[in-house]
Amino acid sequence: MLRSLLIGLVAGQRGLTPLAAIAIATQRREVRPELPLQKLLLNPVIAEGAIALAGAEMAGDKMKSAPDRIRPLGLIVRSITSAYAGAALAPRNERTAAAAIAVGAALLSSYVGWRLRVAAMQRYGQTATGLIEDAIVGAAGLAIANPKLVAGKRTRRR
Known part of the structure; x- marks a missing residue:
């Protein structure tokens, strides 16, 4: 369940990154498409849409009008995506607990x-800090959901 906890930490920073990471992992067959609606992520258009939404969230974060991640809607999105990703990364018999752990991690890490x-923004500004945060969060989400990709191993296509 460590991966579920870690993807929850990612969700606390960027709400849509876990969904994009699971879309990539599902496409690569690193995560089996067993959750409700997860088979949709096998469709390249849907998977690329999830990735595009995560990218749009990252771009929007640099805008002065971007809402704080601790607003209720942001916390709801983080709760949903972290629960889904946390469950997707866990063994079948541990999915409920993994989802709960991921949500807890997401909510806590949102505030932290x-x-x-x-x-950091007081010293370095919104754009610079956001770009650094995006790089860390994006790489972490990808690594957590796709360990073979990071290790340079190929996955078997079916």
Whole structure:
């Protein structure tokens, strides 16, 4: 369940990144498409749409009008995507607990990440801190959901 906890930490910073990471992992067959609606992620258009949404969230984060991640809607999105990704990364008999762990991690890290980002923005600005956060969060999400990709191993296509 470590991967579920870690993907929850990712969700706390960027709500749609876990869904994009699971879409990539599902496409690569690193995660089996067993959850409700997950087989949709086998469709390249749907998977690329999830990735595009995560990218749009990252781009929007740099705007002055971007809402704080700790707003209710942001926390709801993070809860949903972290639960789904956490469950997808867990063995079948541990999915409920993994989803709960991922949600807890997402909510906690939303507040911690927000505080850290606010402090960093005072010194380095919104765009610079956001780009660094995007790089860390994007790479982490990809690595957590797709360990073979990071290790340079090929996955078997079916």
